[in-house]
Amino acid sequence: MINPNVSVDCVVFGFDGQRLNALLIEQEDLGQDHRFALPGDHLQDEESLDEAASRVLKELTGLTGLYLRQCGAFGDPNRVSNTNDLPWLRTHRSNPEARVITIAYYALVKMEDFNPSASGFAKRVFWADAYDVPALAFDHNDIFNRALGTLRKALKDMQVGFKLLPEKFTLTQMQSVHEVILRTTFDKRNFRKKVINDNWVIPLEEKQTGVYHKPARLYRWSNKA
């Protein structure tokens, strides 16, 4: 049985080495203005919140095995009563007037490792530029912004950057992830000094291969976080 009052919504961030992206689905076209949305759905009776988040992502986007973490609960009394969202709710929900409290999750993926494909009520699934997210259904733009704030904080605490990097990476790649997500630039020498002196990374006796420039040393994450 589906819980009429509780849902989960997922913000999946993908990094392709250069840009930060967010995974969106497109709803069925019922004439609504904004039919892009975060992948999400109602909680079912027998599953925990974490299990619901994994199931929903699998059902709508095909993605499995993601690092998923809660980033807030959203319970504005009017969060699903905007007229723009009613046609879709009336078509897809047995109780379209019910108040829905949603638990937000965020996930981090290297885009090369995952290939989303739409199913369930998602008509299409696609990566949108995280800095140019369109108007979304419900309060999904608020949820996206909360997830981005959570990601930035975790990144500053050096807890998640490695999830967006290959297992062995150069310090240039590491700096790039931090610069793109925090929307800033770091001084190269200071950045290197900090991540090495604070033991966030461990230098390997290996260098890049297959590059035209002088190959850079590779590092791995220290698991200190």
Next chain:
Amino acid sequence: MINPNVSVDCVVFGFDGQRLNALLIEQEDLGQDHRFALPGDHLQDEESLDEAASRVLKELTGLTGLYLRQCGAFGDPNRVSNTNDLPWLRTHRSNPEARVITIAYYALVKMEDFNPSASGFAKRVFWADAYDVPALAFDHNDIFNRALGTLRKALKDMQVGFKLLPEKFTLTQMQSVHEVILRTTFDKRNFRKKVINDNWVIPLEEKQTGVYHKPARLYRWSNKA
């Protein structure tokens, strides 16, 4: 109308200058083994989650105006179906079998500023030693532990310590809050150097009064966090 599926639960941490405490309520005695609990109740139709947390604290403990922040959603399918909790649920809930997902909040208070008093279904309200919390109803020990972890993280990030201190404080008081909550000891010189050099505190041209030892300089929080 009360939402049958969604509640809020609050962990109120109180600091008295020496010890960290947590605010608990005592349920009506219906023969259950564990009748201490966190203050919490179901969401009502017209209120947001934040409003629900404030209302519930006011109704059960009399406390108002607290700094309240979410620290997680708890949705284990069996979180309110332990036999120990059934007598209370049957007496106090119109739908005692309903699955309840709860949104956890935590709050920080200087104990001298607040004087809780029990009302509503709370038979008693009291401060328990945060490091000696008894067995609680439902999954409230899990919720308490999550809140304590969230508090510790925020404290390490220098975001919340000042909420547990007077407006003007000595560095000894500041060190004490950090030591008690993080359960560690800091080297006095290093702690002082760090909070002053990193600009977390601003020295005042004032000293303690009414103390028998040499009065120490007072500081205020820098609001940099």
